[in-house]
Amino acid sequence: MPRTDLKVPFSQKDEAKSLGARWDPTLKVWYVPDGVDIAPLVQWLPVAKEDDLEHEPEFLVRSPYYYVIESATSCWKCFNSTRVFSFVLPEEHEQFELVEGEDEGFTLSANRGEWNCRGYRGTASSVSSLSPQVAKQLSRFTENFKSAYSKAGGRYMMNHCEHCGSKQGDFFMHSEPGGAFFPTSPEQASRMILTKINERFESNCGVGFASDDFLDCMRVQEQG
Template sequence: MRLLLLQQANGIDLNMEKFYLNVPYGEKDIAKNKGARWDPDKKKWYVPEGNNSLTFIKWVPELTPDNNYNLYSENYFIAESMRRCWKCSENISLYAFYLPAGYKYLDIFGVEDDWEDEVPNVWNDTCEGMEMYDKATNSVWRWSEQPCTSSASYVVKISDQALQKIQKFSSSYLFGYSRLSRTVTMRTIVRTATDCRAIL
């Protein structure tokens, strides 16, 4: 899972920064007609609170093909749970990202020739989400909205802002390599009073 998390939400401070977009000058009227608003101080377009950011997917600067994210959320929670360390038996705190209902996920799937009539590399608003036909790979990219809350697991990439936030709670939350699955994922190295350095 490649996870783009933009703003932390908690029960204390909900004064979050606006969800800014990267709208080229030639597309400003399209963005405005979809509901985007102009911030004269930052000189950027943004998604007003209450509007679904899925409509503006093509202008989310972090969601370029180079970044390769397959899930994003405008808000997230950092959840804490307690468990006994398997190595030293001390009680330890574990932290994870928890995503509210409405987070977005990317599904990429191959298609048959019946998509040939679609205009390639253009995002279209459909009943299932935002779709783009990629003619080069004969596949469709579909961003959809998840109606349920969920924790994030098997994270292999995360936005720098979100990583810095969770490291305030657990400085040992970092990338690790799983020999079992042969993948790089976010791991927690346990630091207890005995500093057992168990990997979770």
Template sequence: MNTQDTGANELDAVSPLDMNIRAPSYFVLQTGHHCAACKQSTPVFALAVPPGHESTEADIELDEDSANTMGLDPDAFHDWLFSPVQWLKVSGPALISQTGLLSESVAQTLQGLAPAFRPDPASHGQWTNFCEHCGKAVWEGLLYPTVGQPFCPKDDIAAARINVHTVNAPFAAFYGMCWSDSYRNKWPLFKRLGVECSEAD
């Protein structure tokens, strides 16, 4: 596992209001994948954060009486919509995908560590892997969700094929999908990051 220290500033300095996850450090993961377009093996990359990262609160807590209603009344919806961002500490690790935004320092680090992982203009700037041979975008559905895919290893042997670069610098991003340790199929990956998961967690 490689470690990099970029000497970045305080975490809050790189966490604008439009981000929904932040951490004092992060992981850049790298493994191989056969491109669906040209069938050649190409490096692919992913981002993960350690236990103790923070995420914004997206859920609304409803009391028992309001749980059966059709929705929030207009005043409650207004209060929720314009309430300040709340950050919650998350005890487990997370792998993120559908990444729409990254802080400038993280984006600069990725230029060196993961040159094939960059914004895709055809997908509204979502950070995407591109084949180093044919230049085609690699669909995330082939990388993350199913056991046996590059970032969903089935066991420790498969997980060992993933290179892990630890970056000791602040991380901030806006993601669309977060794979936490509640996804049991991600446990071999998280073990590769040094985090043992179990039913008791």
């Protein structure tokens, strides 16, 4: 949990101090110390100014590097085992989130927001688009990860069976314990391979943290 900093004008510093705020002499900023009630101090929480926000970018998820993850699933149609792929993002990955303004005019004025890092490792699912650079990297692993319509409606990039071409939807693999990207034991995770790609990741996708417990059990290899 990051520390909450405050924006206290010099003329109000004594009042803020009496309500529990503390001064950080190194960073020269007032903050809310652990155990202090934030409620009386909310008036000094920094408000995002429109000027500080960015327009919505083309890709809403980004990371300075990433891993291609290879796992296997049993095809629901032909029952053969097929390799399936996704992306694992490190703690440094960021998601772009629109900021809701307090006054309506601000919210409607533009799709503005900011990059937020939640600090967890995650696996990409419901991938609706990839940057050309990421798509090119993935094409070195598989040609079976491609856009398709899901039964639930909507179009996203899905794995397809290497043997019969059937779609292997994300839901079972990402959201069901024991699924290809939802290991429930070190043994299952040890059959998964992570290949580190030292390039920027950019995509529109969800980032789930179901695999986090066992990521360290997976085999990691550098890009060959």
